[in-house]
Amino acid sequence: MRKRYFFFDIDGTLAAGPVDGRYVPESTKYALAELRRAGHGVAICTGRAHAMARPYMEQLGLADMVCDGGNGIVIDGSLVALEPLDRDACIRVLEECDRKGMLWGVSITDTQERLTRDARFADAVHDTYMNTTVDPTLDFHDLPLFYKLFIPCTVEEESRLASLANVPTARFSPYVLFVEPVDKGRGVKRMMEHYGASLSDAVVFGDGMNDLSMFLPDWTCIAMGNARPQLKERANYVTADVDKDGILLACRHFGWID
Numbered sequence: 001m002r003k004r005y006f007f008f009d010i011d012g013t014l015a016a017g018p019v020d021g022r023y024v025p026e027s028t029k030y031a032l033a034e035l036r037r038a039g040h041g042v043a044i045c046t047g048r049a050h051a052m053a054r055p056y057m058e059q060l061g062l063a064d065m066v067c068d069g070g071n072g073i074v075i076d077g078s079l080v081a082l083e084p085l086d087r088d089a090c091i092r093v094l095e096e097c098d099r100k101g102m103l104w105g106v107s108i109t110d111t112q113e114r115l116t117r118d119a120r121f122a123d124a125v126h127d128t129y130m131n132t133t134v135d136p137t138l139d140f141h142d143l144p145l146f147y148k149l150f151i152p153c154t155v156e157e158e159s160r161l162a163s164l165a166n167v168p169t170a171r172f173s174p175y176v177l178f179v180e181p182v183d184k185g186r187g188v189k190r191m192m193e194h195y196g197a198s199l200s201d202a203v204v205f206g207d208g209m210n211d212l213s214m215f216l217p218d219w220t221c222i223a224m225g226n227a228r229p230q231l232k233e234r235a236n237y238v239t240a241d242v243d244k245d246g247i248l249l250a251c252r253h254f255g256w257i258d
Contacts, residue, residue: 004256005195005202006035007045007066007188007214008247010056012207013224014044016243020128024060031248032060034257043191045184047170047210049147050079051110052130066187068147069168069180069210073190081190082110084145085167085179092163093149093179094140102157105132105150108143114150124152126175149179170210184214203256205247206231222250 008014015022035042043064046053050067057065057074065074073081090106097104103124105116114130116122117138125132149167151158158164158177168182184204192199202219204211207227215221215234223235224246232238239250251257 001039003039003041003197003201004035005041005043005192005197007043007184007191007202007204008032009184009204009206009208009211010044010046010048010053012226012242013205013211014056014060014242014247016241024056025243025245027245027248028242029060031251031257032062035251036061038257040256041195041197045188045204045206045214047180047182047184049107049110049112050074050082051112064191066184066191069170070183070185070187070213071147071181073187073194075191075194079110082147083181084147085149085181087145089163089166090146090149090179091140093151093161093167096161096163097151100160102161103152106140106143106146107148107150108146110147114148121150121152124175125150126173147180151177151179153177172208182210182213184211185216186213188214188219205250207242220254 015024017023032042042062044057045066047069050072053067063077071083094104103118103121105114105121107114112130113133115133115138119134122132167179170178170180170182188202192202199218204214205222207224209228211231221235223232223238225241240246
C-alpha cells in the first residue's frame with residue numbers, strides 16, 4: 001500500500017454548519033478513522049489559531065496539525081512551532097488604523113482572547129469568534145508580538161489601508177478583515193519533511209480562499225463541493241459538499257478506503 005498523508009481544513013471542510021453551530025458529520029468521522037486504520041497519516045491544516053483548533057484535533061483523535069495558517073506545527077500532540085507575524089509590519093498597520101480612526105483588535109497569546117482599546121470593537125466585528133478584552137490604556141507599541149490582527153472594515157475601507165500591502169490578510173465576513181498567516185502550503189511541506197515522505201504523497205482538502213496556498217501542483221488537491229470557484233479551478237478533484245459526505249465520497253473515489 002502506498003501511504004498517503006492527508007491534510008484537512010476545518011471550517012467548511014471537516015466541519016459543517018454556521019460559525020456558532022459547527023459540527024463534524026458522522027461520515028467524515030468515519031472516513032478519517034478508516035484512513036488511519038488503513039495506515040495513512042491524517043492531520044488538520046487550518047488558519048485557526050492553535051488554541052482554537054486543538055479541540056477539533058482532540059475530538060477527532062488526531063495528533064498532528066498545521067495551524068495558524070502554516071505558522072503553527074503540532075506533532076504527536078505537542079506544539080513544536082508557533083511563529084508570530086512580522087511585528088514591524090503589524091505596528092505600521094495599527095498606526096495607520098489609528099490615523100484613520102479605524103477600530104482594531106489584536107491576538108498576542110496562544111489563547112482564545114483578543115485585546116482592543118475601544119469598547120465599540122466587539123459590536124463592530126459581529127462575531128463571537130474570540131473573547132474580547134477591552135483595555136483603554138492599551139498601547140500596541142508595547143506588545144512583544146502579534147499572532148493576528150482584526151480590523152472591522154468594509155472591503156472599500158480595506159482598500160484605503162496602504163500598509164496592508166506588507167502583511168498577509170484573509171476575509172471571512174463582510175464586517176472584519178483578518179491579518180493572519182495564509183501559507184498553509186508551507187506548513188504542509190514542513191510536516192512532510194518531518195515525516196520523511198515525498199511531497200507527492202500528500203493530499204489536501206479545502207474549501208476557502210485561504211486554502212489556495214496549499215492547493216499546489218506538488219500533491220493531490222481536493223476541493224469540497226461548497227468550495228470557492230477559484231479553489232475548484234485549481235483542484236485535481238471536486239467532491240460533494242461538506243454536509244453531503246464529501247470527504248467520504250472522495251476517499252472512496254480514489255480507493256483510499258472501502
